[in-house]
Amino acid sequence: MSEVIVVTSGKGGVGKTTSTANIGAALARLNKKVVLVDTDIGLRNLDVVMGLENRIIYNLVDVIEGNCRIKQALIRDKHYPNLYLLPSAQTRDKSAVTPEQMIKLVDGLSQIFDFILLDCPAGIEQGFRNAVAPASRAVVVTTPEVSAIRDADRIIGLLEAGGIKKPDLIVNRLRGDMVRRGEMMSAQDVVDILAVNLLGVIPDEESVVIATNHGEPVVGSDSQAGCAYLNIARRILGETVPLIDLEQGTSLFHRVASIFKKK
Amino acid sequence: MAHRKNCLNTSGKIAKARAKLLVASDRLSCNQDEFCQMKKEVLEILSKYLNLEKDVFEIRMDIVCTARQGVQDVKTIQIK
Numbered sequence: 615m616s617e618v619i620v621v622t623s624g625k626g627g628v629g630k631t632t633s634t635a636n637i638g639a640a641l642a643r644l645n646k647k648v649v650l651v652d653t654d655i656g657l658r659n660l661d662v663v664m665g666l667e668n669r670i671i672y673n674l675v676d677v678i679e680g681n682c683r684i685k686q687a688l689i690r691d692k693h694y695p696n697l698y699l700l701p702s703a704q705t706r707d708k709s710a711v712t713p714e715q716m717i718k719l720v721d722g723l724s725q726i727f728d729f730i731l732l733d734c735p736a737g738i739e740q741g742f743r744n745a746v747a748p749a750s751r752a753v754v755v756t757t758p759e760v761s762a763i764r765d766a767d768r769i770i771g772l773l774e775a776g777g778i779k780k781p782d783l784i785v786n787r788l789r790g791d792m793v794r795r796g797e798m799m800s801a802q803d804v805v806d807i808l809a810v811n812l813l814g815v816i817p818d819e820e821s822v823v824i825a826t827n828h829g830e831p832v833v834g835s836d837s838q839a840g841c842a843y844l845n846i847a848r849r850i851l852g853e854t855v856p857l858i859d860l861e862q863g864t865s866l867f868h869r870v871a872s873i874f875k876k877k
Numbered sequence: 878m879a880h881r882k883n884c885l886n887t888s889g890k891i892a893k894a895r896a897k898l899l900v901a902s903d904r905l906s907c908n909q910d911e912f913c914q915m916k917k918e919v920l921e922i923l924s925k926y927l928n929l930e931k932d933v934f935e936i937r938m939d940i941v942c943t944a945r946q947g948v949q950d951v952k953t954i955q956i957k
Contacts, residue, residue, distance in 0.1 A: 760896045767900045796887030803893045
């Protein structure tokens with residue numbers, strides 16, 4: 615039986631899709647069979663983040679409407695042979711699918727995979743309800759900003775009302791240098807406000823932008839963000855992994871070393 | 878002293894205070910002024926019966942759970 619996890623946030627642009635792709639890659643790296651489902655019908659993005667946009671033939675709506683079999687719509691990742699994508703439809707909208715149909719679809723996938731990650735659209739409307747319906751676990755992504763935290767709290771309330779009792783939290787785009795200067799909330803500050811389990815903290819790093827530009831996961835590269843996503847996957851698997859201390863200053867040696875590494 | 882004041886009013890601290898107040902008033906679905914007023918009044922009532930020093934005690938109010946019972950939404954407010 616597979617584990618079904620929805621990645622959600624409420625607010626748009628905080629890094630749901632990037633987090634879904636990288637947690638998926640990290641789980642696949644740890645030898646799990648993983649499928650990522652893009653549930654954002656009408657605004658598909660996960661295929662682009664994974665660099666698989668040219669390989670789409672069938673999509674989620676095709677599977678639900680019976681135009682193809684599930685296996686025909688699944689796209690294998692370029693890097694990890696046990697990572698698959700079920701892309702969303704670009705020409706339809708959220709009303710093309712119901713929560714019941716999503717549950718049935720995920721039931722079909724759970725025969726094949728260890729982990730099913732559902733990339734949720736922004737907002738709290740039908741797209742959100744579709745994505746959350748089949749999930750037994752939730753990962754809420756937020757950034758250390760007042761607006762994102764407010765939306766995350768609303769989402770946590772909705773998830774709990776929907777029967778997902780203990781959502782996990784990812785604090786994305788944390789800048790250790792700004793936290794040290796007191797100009798940004800720390801991950802602990804965010805946890806104090808939202809009172810949920812912290813699954814991981816992702817630093818705001820160039821490496822994430824660069825990897826996404828290439829349509830590749832940041833997992834597997836020699837970066838703090840990649841390492842943080844891998845740690846998140848380990849924690850999802852039940853391991854106890856300490857958080858990387860992002861608030862510690864980087865030493866002159868590390869900075870010099872990273873300059874040479876880039877070349 | 879000036880340095881200390883800076884530490885207390887960094888934008889990170891301000892953001893945390895804003896987020897806290899916002900989340901609390903969202904959960905209770907009342908506006909922020911009402912929420913602050915309610916906190917003040919609860920503190921007044923408490924200090925009427927208990928021997929509290931107002932400037933020492935801070936009231937933290939939070940919804941613990943929202944459970945649907947019958948047709949009504951029940952909000953449990955925990956005061957720390």
